[in-house]
Amino acid sequence: MNRIIYILFSCMLISCHAQDKSNNILLQNEIVSYTFETIADGILIPWGMVFLPDGSLLVTEKSGQLLHIKNKIKTEIKNVPSVYNRGQGGLLDIVLHPNYIQNGWIYITYASTEGDGEGGNTKLIRAKLENESLTQIEYLYKCSPNTTKGQHFGSRIVFDNQGYLYFSVGERGEHFVNPQDISRDNGKIYRLNDDGSIPRDNPFVGQANTKEAIYSYGVRNPQGLAKNPITGAIWEHEHGPQGGDEINIIKKGTNYGWPIVTYGLNYDSTIISTKQEIKGVENPLYQWTPSIAPCGMAFVTSNLYPNWKGHLLVGSLKFQYLELVKLRGTEIIGRQKIATDIGRMRNVIEGPDGYIYIAVEGKGILKIIPN
Template sequence: MIALRLIFIAIGFTVLFSSCQKPKGKELYTLHCAGCHGMQLQGTTSGSELLNSLWKNEAGEAYITSRIKFGIPNSTMIGWETILTEKEITAISKYIVAFQQDRDSHEVKTGTEKVKTKTYRLQVEKLVIDHLATPWAIEFLNADSALISEKHGSLKWFVNGELDQTPITGLPKPHTASFTGGYMDIALDPDFESNRWVYLAYSETFGNVDDKDAPGMTKIVRGKITENQWQEEQTLFQMPDSLHLIHGDRWGCRLIFDKEGSLYFTIGDMGRDKDSQKLNKPTGKVFRINPDGSIPDDNPFITTPGALPAIYTLGNRNTQGLTINPKTGEIWSTDHGPRGGDELNILHKGANYGWPVVTFGIDYSGEIISDKTYQEGMESPVVQWTPSIAVCPTTFIQSPLFPKWENDLLVGALAFQEIRLLDVVGNKVVQQEIIIKGMGRIRDLKFGPDGALYVLTNSPDRLLRITPDEQKSIFS
């Protein structure tokens, strides 16, 4: 479950409806919520905006109802269960979801916006919105084309600024009934120009892919795309039936090659938090393999009895961002926390990142997960975000278009719908700036061959191209 930045700081009055009166969501929202969050859900100086659509796309109406009912501990968001009836709370939830759906249907599909930051005035081009269906990752093959993965199980070409609707056939079918499963990250082989290998992470099941009760687990494969056909598929990582899980959640999965050519990938804790500490379980880990799927001889647990030999780190929760520090070669990661406790980490071979023994977050129910935020022998984050911003992709900046940001770090957020610029000095973050806000849930960040920042978003599903204002688009 992805942590949610939510709703409803109490305003200074309460109007109760009789139990016999049919609750109306708009009226209830106006009376109890609009004073802080605005009639258009846009937020005010005393309350956050409610226009992110996490509950519509991933968490569901029941989740937002629960947050209204029980509140958010350690915040000004109270629980409303003693003030409003179940029907009234449900009516407010339905109104918020309906408002968001109506707003999305009227979303301006194209255009350009100007955004001012402390360093640059940015031009944000909305390149694509039609025909994308919950995109997850983008990877550039050359100056003219890129591949985009979609959650439901497709790869699409992005060519010369347009989305090509020609289907790529022969692709494996993912276990999309498993809530957050499906196609996830894609990557190109370091020697792609000569060998044409494309790497894909997806949720696999040995059962019916449409059966939500079928057991599943992350699978890593590679293949080649020839005349829009996926061919020569090779399995690089696959768990046996006994390690597949029913109703898996928090899958991960991000891919990255280091400078030596090793492939790293992540698997989330799948809702089994304690298994993140077990070396015989695949969940809550970062893995390292060779490009052909073999295990590097110096992997930290390769000689540990009972351990999965591909494990590189443990105690991770849901790592959805990996990037290489251009100065040190180290891999930095973003780990999506529960309610609070999103983390930015530096990956060290064999290190334990603590989940769920140590955490800055609490459970979605409001229960305490751990009273520890530090323990000897477990890594502490470079940065932690509480409340959770629902951190996802991350990338270090190396682009000729952004010399003033060189070697700084970008992180994207899902629930908070923002991109943050982190000023990195050594292994510390000395400053953060929100440079993009409210343009969709940030799913992937990639610098293209033209030096522009490409941002893949959900809600709405579209691709953004960001440059300093004076730069012209290669697609215009």
């Protein structure tokens, strides 16, 4: 009798929450203890966000606009390079140099038509902002060749504690060609010096027929990249196909397996790989099945959100919520829905004022204010 009651209780519990079948971690709803303040509205697809030292905000819009938001007023920045606005490509991420106050450098990734072949591919530049215009634009890296395919450009940018720049690029839909081949761009995490030169200790420097900017490889479509504020490690998340979104900790020269190992299926439910792990491939720290379509990620360090501090925030495009991924060191111990039914969430960052800001398609930039 007791066993029957336990089974009934378990079924009731599972029916109240969505469950990740492969990880067996329940996704719980949070009791709402916050409100939203609109910082900028009417932005169709906001992608990258970064705060300037004066507290104003730069936001990239995928179609090619770079917006400067100050006191809730939007000003379009001039002299932004033209972008290849196709599918998932366009104007993508934006970050400041760690010593921005001294040198003024801003780093941007976007889909560019420059280079060989029709279509476009992901490009990294840096520039300075003067009188609401980009100046001193410098080319740093351009993936090649171009392709007219519209998927998997990536892209996120982050600096580590040593001042190296990392940026992510998807495999452009060529999953049996690019991600496992270190002589080709795409499906990679790159590491550069801040001027675009290649660090001498990058893992493939000096090897024949390799892209020496590659730091790790075997990724599908990485749209989350963040520095762990405690360890300094670079964390990444990426879209799987139908299932198998992943969280990884980026390590030098490491293969993350796509597509030779995956927890996901093709969108027509056919098998991509029969293996979920093999020797020589790094297992994900965590994987979502079913897929949530993760986009944007941020570690919470602010005291304004005591229940979130020390954990990870990830946006969900598919289910239109913000997810709190609860951590114990590098172990994922829980999941919680934040800001449910808010819309397709493209990014999340913690501002210098300690508040969390989210970028939502069609709505713009919202500030989460705890009650």
